[in-house]
Amino acid sequence: MFDIKSFYEAKSVRDAVDALVKDENAEIISGGTDVLIRVREGRDAGKSLISIHNIPELKGVEMKADGTIVIKAATSFSHLTNHEIIKKHLNMLGEAVDQVGGPQVRNTATLGGNICNGATSADSASTMCTLNAMAVLEGEHGVRRVPVCEFYTGPGKTVRERTEVCTAFEIPRSEYEGWEGKYYKYGKRKAMEIATLGCAVRVKLSEDKKRIEDIRLGYGVAAPTPIRCREAEKAVRGMAVSDPAIYEVLVSKALQEVKPRSSWRASKEFRLQLIAELARRALYDSIRLAGGEVVHWEENEMEAEK
Numbered sequence: 001m002f003d004i005k006s007f008y009e010a011k012s013v014r015d016a017v018d019a020l021v022k023d024e025n026a027e028i029i030s031g032g033t034d035v036l037i038r039v040r041e042g043r044d045a046g047k048s049l050i051s052i053h054n055i056p057e058l059k060g061v062e063m064k065a066d067g068t069i070v071i072k073a074a075t076s077f078s079h080l081t082n083h084e085i086i087k088k089h090l091n092m093l094g095e096a097v098d099q100v101g102g103p104q105v106r107n108t109a110t111l112g113g114n115i116c117n118g119a120t121s122a123d124s125a126s127t128m129c130t131l132n133a134m135a136v137l138e139g140e141h142g143v144r145r146v147p148v149c150e151f152y153t154g155p156g157k158t159v160r161e162r163t164e165v166c167t168a169f170e171i172p173r174s175e176y177e178g179w180e181g182k183y184y185k186y187g188k189r190k191a192m193e194i195a196t197l198g199c200a201v202r203v204k205l206s207e208d209k210k211r212i213e214d215i216r217l218g219y220g221v222a223a224p225t226p227i228r229c230r231e232a233e234k235a236v237r238g239m240a241v242s243d244p245a246i247y248e249v250l251v252s253k254a255l256q257e258v259k260p261r262s263s264w265r266a267s268k269e270f271r272l273q274l275i276a277e278l279a280r281r282a283l284y285d286s287i288r289l290a291g292g293e294v295v296h297w298e299e300n301e302m303e304a305e306k
């Protein structure tokens with residue numbers, strides 16, 4: 001038995017907001033893969049739960065006429081990974097969320113829950129940050145949009161008001177057309193494992209595929225919240241893909257922007273090593289996926305040894 005005060009199944013987003021406003025002890029439950037664990041552990045015991053699980057307007061993926069991809073917040077990870085729009089335009093996100101937990105978790109857990117729980121380890125978060133995804137929040141005073149990168153305020157904390165429902169995430173065409181990317185997750189095992197570190201890189205190459213026109217670097221667990229390394233991005237922008245120094249330029253800047261901590265999963269020192277290594281690998285793969293002629297970072301080291 002779960003120690004909850006009450007369970008209300010909302011019929012619509014408006015209905016869910018009204019129920020949250022009415023009961024100050026109420027919390028949203030979507031897939032429940034985080035909430036029910038917190039209830040079981042006693043951290044959220046005695047709460048009233050407002051379920052948004054069966055609200056049709058919160059499920060699915062669509063493309064607007066202007067090319068903006070809209071991912072509804074209560075869409076499950078397995079639905080996301082297998083959706084044609086995601087496979088064609090945002091394959092990196094589909095692959096990232098395919099690394100969450102195991103199949104049962106991915107069939108139930110939602111993108112909205114993953115972002116709204118505020119965890120730095122959330123497997124979707126760094127990719128969503130590098131996509132400049134916008135979270136759509138609906139509350140008693142209307143609708144507002146917040147970039148996912150600015151959504152987090154601290155460990156487990158976000159800008160979302162308790163009475164706001166995250167309804168969707170929007171990714172404009174300019175954020176995915178011409179871009180390729182890769183998410184790397186490090187965990188001690190391949191499934192049912194929260195990330196020790198997650199790293200997302202996205203690149204847009206020049207038309208001749210010789211230069212990095214634009215780049216995004218995002219991390220999970222490299223700081224108390226998911227982060228973007230904007231100085232590292234700035235340093236690599238414009239560099240030639242054939243220059244093996246790009247990896248060390250990216251990594252050396254990124255190491256100045258991250259703030260990893262030691263935890264029972266890994267030491268700060270090991271995380272720093274992962275921050276460097278996963279960024280190199282993700283950049284290498286991103287350039288390759290974008291059609292650039294990749295040069296391995298070790299070629300730089302070999303040059304230095306000559």
Ligand SMILES: Cc1cc2nc3c(=O)[nH]c(=O)nc-3n(C[C@H](O)[C@H](O)[C@H](O)COP(=O)(O)OP(=O)(O)OC[C@H]3O[C@@H](n4cnc5c(N)ncnc54)[C@H](O)[C@@H]3O)c2cc1C
Pocket residue numbers: 027028029030031032033034035036037052073074099100101102105108109110111112113114115116117121122123124160164165166167192193194195
């Ligand atoms: C066995 C197991 C393995 C896991 N492995 C991973 C993993 O590898 N990687 C990973 O990232 N996570 C993992 N998780 C955590 C969890 O599955 C994800 O965070 C998941 O995405 C949460 O989604 P949910 O719909 O179940 O959220 P819920 O548990 O329903 O909610 C999570 C939080 O978000 C809020 N919330 C949910 N939806 C909304 C919304 N639309 N609007 C506003 N607030 C909302 C809730 O109030 C709650 O605070 C794992 C969990 C389990 C149980």
